[in-house]
Amino acid sequence: MSTFRYRAADAAGIVSTGLQEADSARHLRGLLRERGLLPLAVEEVSGAGAARRHRGRLNARALYLLTQQWSSLLKAGLNVDAALVALANQAETPAQRDVLSEVRAEVRAGRTLAAALAQHPRSFPPLYVALVRAGEAAGELAEVLSRLADYLADSDALRRKTMEALIYPAMMITVAIAVVAALLVYVVPQVVGVFEHQRQALPLMTRALIGLSHGVKVAGLPLLALLALAVAWWRRAWRGDAFRRRVEVRLLALPVIGKLLCSADTARFASTLAILVRSGVPLLVALEAGKALVQRLPLKDIVDHALREVSAGKALSRSLKRDKGFPPLLVQLIASGEQSGQLPEMLAQAARLEQMTLAHDVAVLTRLLEPAMILLMGGMVLAIVLAILQPVFDINQLLH
Numbered sequence: 001m002s003t004f005r006y007r008a009a010d011a012a013g014i015v016s017t018g019l020q021e022a023d024s025a026r027h028l029r030g031l032l033r034e035r036g037l038l039p040l041a042v043e044e045v046s047g048a049g050a051a052r053r054h055r056g057r058l059n060a061r062a063l064y065l066l067t068q069q070w071s072s073l074l075k076a077g078l079n080v081d082a083a084l085v086a087l088a089n090q091a092e093t094p095a096q097r098d099v100l101s102e103v104r105a106e107v108r109a110g111r112t113l114a115a116a117l118a119q120h121p122r123s124f125p126p127l128y129v130a131l132v133r134a135g136e137a138a139g140e141l142a143e144v145l146s147r148l149a150d151y152l153a154d155s156d157a158l159r160r161k162t163m164e165a166l167i168y169p170a171m172m173i174t175v176a177i178a179v180v181a182a183l184l185v186y187v188v189p190q191v192v193g194v195f196e197h198q199r200q201a202l203p204l205m206t207r208a209l210i211g212l213s214h215g216v217k218v219a220g221l222p223l224l225a226l227l228a229l230a231v232a233w234w235r236r237a238w239r240g241d242a243f244r245r246r247v248e249v250r251l252l253a254l255p256v257i258g259k260l261l262c263s264a265d266t267a268r269f270a271s272t273l274a275i276l277v278r279s280g281v282p283l284l285v286a287l288e289a290g291k292a293l294v295q296r297l298p299l300k301d302i303v304d305h306a307l308r309e310v311s312a313g314k315a316l317s318r319s320l321k322r323d324k325g326f327p328p329l330l331v332q333l334i335a336s337g338e339q340s341g342q343l344p345e346m347l348a349q350a351a352r353l354e355q356m357t358l359a360h361d362v363a364v365l366t367r368l369l370e371p372a373m374i375l376l377m378g379g380m381v382l383a384i385v386l387a388i389l390q391p392v393f394d395i396n397q398l399l400h
């Protein structure tokens with residue numbers, strides 16, 4: 001059976017909409033007429049016909065609202081199927097309704113909720129699926145969704161702040177590249193070409209500028225093609241764990257970038273553990289979910305090692321401390337939580353601290369990037385202007 005969205009009118013002319021399963025659109029129209037309704041529109045939202053159409057997508061805000069409402073419905077006593085029906089009926093857009101209806105159809109077909117959500121990666125990220133899977137395994141789905149909604153709200157706020165902070169440097173880089181390219185390709189050849197017919201030898205800076213301008217004009221397209229090939233090779237090599245691990249080890253060792261990457265993974269890992277452990281999920285299950293969400297392979301290896309150590313009966317803090325990677329503060333807070341019996345609270349505190357550290361580091365980095373980009377752009381333009389004007393100064397000195 002497939003799920004259909006319909007619009008129908010009753011005898012009084014009142015139009016209603018809803019979702020209902022049926023063997024076909026014709027079958028649904030017959031069911032509506034049996035209920036005394038006149039079908040106005042019937043559209044399939046799940047099944048073979050819907051799979052051929054463009055799948056909808058939930059943005060960050062819609063996903064947060066959906067998760068919050070979903071948790072409330074489950075806490076009110078509704079099962080997963082009834083909650084999905086209620087959420088689909090009150091969805092703001094047809095795309096959201098389609099996604100929820102397809103998820104419901106897959107759940108009714110025998111899939112777990114996490115497996116059904118995994119079929120829609122554009123709407124439900126791996127973090128969401130992993131936490132739902134852990135919540136289902138522990139029987140704490142409503143509580144996990146509640147804490148997941150809080151996490152999504154905090155993550156969305158941090159993402160917005162980061163994007164707003166990076167907009168200006170990105171615009172500066174784009175403008176700098178465009179200005180320098182325009183000067184080298186169009187302005188410099190016309191201005192400097194006047195001095196090429198002079199008997200006087202051109203200064204070194206001017207000759208270098210002429211050579212650079214000529215090189216950009218002649219080799220510009222081959223360089224772009226070479227860059228495209230390099231990007232394609234990099235993307236292919238990045239799929240291999242060995243190459244990716246070597247690169248990420250070096251990235252994590254860098255002073256600024258490494259700290260940012262580590263803070264992002266640490267905040268994600270600690271938040272996941274805090275959500276699951278506070279919801280009553282066993283620590284091993286929570287570690288499995290946290291491992292799936294860590295993006296840097298060296299840190300993922302540490303979590304994998306800790307998972308084996310914890311399964312053997314060792315403390316989590318000692319397992320994470322054995323290999324350097326995660327910040328010492330996280331390990332210390334986990335150790336304090338294990339000793340005091342307040343591990344969920346300590347994990348939540350560690351996640352908040354790492355998120356604050358990440359936001360602070362990103363803000364500092366962007367504040368440093370802005371003047372650095374201005375100085376770099378001004379320096380490049382100044383060098384081009386000096387290379388153009390230096391022959392003029394030399395000619396004036398000869399005339400005097």
